[in-house]
Amino acid sequence: MDDFFGQRYKKYMIIPIILLIPMLFLILVFPGITPGIDLTGGNVIIIRSAIELDKEQITSVLTESFDLVDLKVSTIASPTGYGAWIEYSKDPLTSQAEELLDKASASLDNDTESIAFSNELIVLLGGEAKEFSNAKLALLDAQDALLLYKEEFYLKLQNALSEKLALGQNVEFQRKEISPTIGGASFQGIIQISIIGFILIAIVVFVAFRQLVPSAAIIQAMIFDIIAGLAGMALLNIPLSLTTMPALLLLVGYSVDTDIMLTSRVLKEKSGTAGERATTSMKTGLTMTGTTIAALTAMLIISYFYQIEIIYHISAILLFGLVGDVIATWFMNAPILLWFKEGRK
């Protein structure tokens, strides 16, 4: 096949346009994209065990004995063992205590008031109110009380799970706790980074090709890739997080390679017709994307079975995005370029 595009290239553009509809549905309507606890704050407990873990059982153990807000449980089985992912935003007592702590530290200048708040917290968490000579000391005791409470709460939770699920010794708990403000600040940062990154990449493309339509065609492909990556996240229930946002950026960096190669060959080279040049580009491009997709598939499978979340998320997003890129590059970017070339003749 010397010219894959021929005269029918305009029709190809329908494919990505139609695909946009289900992808946008996945992202915006159902199941949608959820921000992860990195960005919202909350608690995660990851269990890795040699014994099978049951989602319902974990949920019932936790709801029976603990009052957890926004509890989410998911489990995974692989040849190497079993895993569970438990997420909750907070237990109400901790939130209440944290509020009191805020009040106590905000009113440090007023000894009596601040000590009262600290004592209220200590009593709330099951301690006894004390006489304090100054507010700073009271605050410290209150902070210690909260820390201790959190530790104990977590230990109780861990023990309850170990015992009731009979996990025995061969179990590994991993824990992550992010405060809402820290999550919010990270969110703000990652948004800023994404916007600037996108602007910079657009500048590089415009500087490289110095023509509006071809540059815009590359940028539409980038946007399509991001949409495909997001659709994959929605489908696999991967949250927007500090790992997945950079994965989307990386996707842009990766996928734009084929578009650049295509544009450069169609616009700058002279051999054969534009359609033929686009077709040889496609062979090169499919090899490029093909190697990456092959490597990512290997990583995806391994990281899924061994439950290395970060790599799993990154490779899943890249995989979806790159499949999207095949469509965006060869069914949209290439036809736009050919159309552009034809119009200029």
Next chain:
Amino acid sequence: MKLLTNWRILLLVIALLLAFGIIFVNTGHDENGYLGNTNVKLGLDFEGGTLLQIELQKEVEVDELTRIASIISQRIDPSGLRDFTVTPVGKQFIIIQVSETDAVELEKIESRIRQQGKFEANLNGETVFTGDEIKKVLRGDNSFGVYQAGPGAYEWSLPFVLNEQATISFTEKTFHQCSATSFTPEGKPIYDCEKTIFFLDKPNALIVIDEDQYYEDSEAIFVGDTLLNIPQQSDIEEIIQDSQLNFIVYDGNLDPTILAGALLKTQQAIVSPGIGNDVILALQEKGFEVTKYPKNDAPWTWDVLNAQQIISLTEGITNEDVADISQAKQFSNLRISGRRESADIAFSELDELAILLESGSLPTPVKSISKETISPSLGESFKSIVIMMAIIAFIVVGIVITIRYRNFKLAIPIFIIGGSEVLLNLGFIVLTQRPLDLAAFAGLIAAIGTGVDSEIVITDEIMAKSKKIKESLLSRAKAALFIIMTSAFTMIAVMLPITMFARSYPGIDKLYGFAIVAIVGALIGVFITRPAFTKILEKIAEGIEKKEDKEK
């Protein structure tokens, strides 16, 4: 061999040799925390450890945040033994990575971070007041600050308030601690007063110092050191007495009564570097946990005790004018002052001391601490899986390329260059002393991935077309160069913002390794490996074309 004379190939070979040396030549570090026998330091994800993200009550200036970060480092590890990093981020966050994963130890660290540093002011071997008893440093007061007391003399003054109990005890303990040693020509007495010594986070341990160190310290402390706030003619014995610790100057014997006395209070012992292993063993037999504390710039004794300041009392507060303590005036508002030769130095001394008294509480309190722990065994298994993953990904890529070109000869250079890029990137990681964590690993994958992409472009540009048209090799290589340059710059463009904001927002710093490795990987590709690859391919293409010409 002729290839080696080409500068592009030569550059690659030299770079590879350098990277090889950086990665593999043993620099004498211990084996823990490194990848096999290499100098590649492993990060939290592979070694296990805990990431603590501290949020302060309010936003502060960058200077202040740096200061708080340094106070926190001191608190986590007064003796400098733990492996950890403390990084200020943005305006109200501090990120700490420690190798610790034990819940109990972590709780201790957390509570120490939030806690007041344990400040105490001691006199004659007794505590006069502690940090807890300081109600407030009067930063807003008129008497807080620096003023010029004469030409080249700047007096700083630091007012603070003690709480009720401490006021009473202060009055008692300082009563008549000055004595008139002579008189002015006008007949007014000139007093010589006792000195208080300030400690912050003094260790609770038995201290054993070798004689040489003791005499060296004793001299250094007598000479004084303005930078360390040790006035001239200070007395090492006074510092030891005020530390209230059991202290042994080792002269060949360990005094059993001191040991027994110390054991009642603590099981910790800290020894100077000159103390031999036999003594350490003897201490361990007695039941002590022994730590050897290194000699830093400051006198060892001063350093190990965390002594901070020596401040002389003044006759104004020691009630020299009344005979009986019942008539003594009580001072709850105290003022510490000193004189320095320039306003800047005076200010920084004032500042340092104010923080000392306040920390006490950190200048700005900690609002919350977020944490994430990865257990060492989990990290260990991550390590082997990730290595396996990299190898499999490499093989898979190799298979795809071989199938596509149906020519193993073309796949080999791609492999060699891919391997070179891994080595060069690792070399960079070692050179910058960054740890290899999952993020850096992802960056490495990104770099190698674009590398392979570019090599395919170069291969197709030079090879596939050679059959159709007789464009010069040079112009074909140039076309390839434009494509790989542009794609490298897009990668840099998209990663650059991450490196720019890594210190501005919490969480983003975790991605710094990812971004910087991806960027450097792109640069290494554009300037070192891909030019060499192009050269190799040109040679192969020339060979094939010659063969084709002959066949014709």
